[in-house]
Amino acid sequence: MSDPTRFILIGTSHPGNVGAAARAMKVMGFGDLVLVAPRLADIARQPEALAMASGATDVLERARTVGTLAEALDGVTWLGATAMTPRDFGPPTQAPRALFPALAESRQRVAFLFGTERVGLSNDDVYRCHACLSIPTDPAYGSLNLAQAVQLIAYDWRQALGGFPVQPRTPDPTLADAAAVQGLLAHWERTLVEIGFLDPAAPKKLMPRLNQLLARVQPTREEVDILRGMARAIGRRRG
Numbered sequence: 001m002s003d004p005t006r007f008i009l010i011g012t013s014h015p016g017n018v019g020a021a022a023r024a025m026k027v028m029g030f031g032d033l034v035l036v037a038p039r040l041a042d043i044a045r046q047p048e049a050l051a052m053a054s055g056a057t058d059v060l061e062r063a064r065t066v067g068t069l070a071e072a073l074d075g076v077t078w079l080g081a082t083a084m085t086p087r088d089f090g091p092p093t094q095a096p097r098a099l100f101p102a103l104a105e106s107r108q109r110v111a112f113l114f115g116t117e118r119v120g121l122s123n124d125d126v127y128r129c130h131a132c133l134s135i136p137t138d139p140a141y142g143s144l145n146l147a148q149a150v151q152l153i154a155y156d157w158r159q160a161l162g163g164f165p166v167q168p169r170t171p172d173p174t175l176a177d178a179a180a181v182q183g184l185l186a187h188w189e190r191t192l193v194e195i196g197f198l199d200p201a202a203p204k205k206l207m208p209r210l211n212q213l214l215a216r217v218q219p220t221r222e223e224v225d226i227l228r229g230m231a232r233a234i235g236r237r238r239g
Contacts, residue, residue: 005157006032006111007150008072010125013039019052020147021114022059028154029077031162033063034072041065052147069113069125078108081129082149083121090123093132096153100160112153117146171221181214184224189232194238 007025012018012035022033022044043049044060053060065216066072073079081091103110116123126132135144135152144152150193158164176184189207192198198206217228 004032004109005029005030005163006034006072006076006109007154008034008036008069008111008113009038009146010069010114010121011116012034012043012146014146015040015043015046015049016052017047017117017146018043019049019056019060020145021150022049022063023056024147024151024154026056026059028151028158030057030158031062033059033061035065036069036072037067042112043209048230059088066201069128073111073128076109076111078103078106078110079113079129080110081113081121081132082153083115083126083132083134086179090126090224091129091131091221093134095136096133096156097159099131099133100156104157110157112157114146114149131230173222174219176219176224178224179220180224181211181220184219184227185211185214187228187231191234195234 007030009021025031040046043062049060052058098211112126113121135149185207189198193200
């Protein structure tokens, strides 16, 4: 986790939120977590924090705990506050997704600031920041859990940095070639005649329609094998 992005949590009360925030960071490739004056000095080592981290215990182990926000800002050149409502005389309020692409190009040492679960960030903390990040939510209910806010900011920021490629869980399927498709159609034509579904004397363009169906579907080799296996099973059943 070499990305220099820092996530700063101020006055966090619940160990589970610290663990869940660490997990949210790790899945987006971030690992620099700083806790400012949490309710418990060892909040990152509490059983609930470890349980909610769900494998991101390395982020918790490396997390720093400091007494003041000033101590958490070493090396930071751009600081973003997360707050649902703008402050008078405070920094401009922007949606993260609109702001982040230009910020990513600036190559600054970025930190994101998150307030307490109950009251959020103080005005003085927000005034330190270069921007106030407001996650667009339903105006009728904009309350986000702390770890949820961390996850949304981490995701949008990772996307602005280039994102991660999606790794397919299964190999790309190999499409059946034309010969295999025609072999399947011939097999099914024989089977449909045998079971009385297709009358060779009055086919009513059934096979051309099935041909068009397969052309739209573009079956894989495995799917052709399955359909031919079904035709064979029908034939054995009749036999």
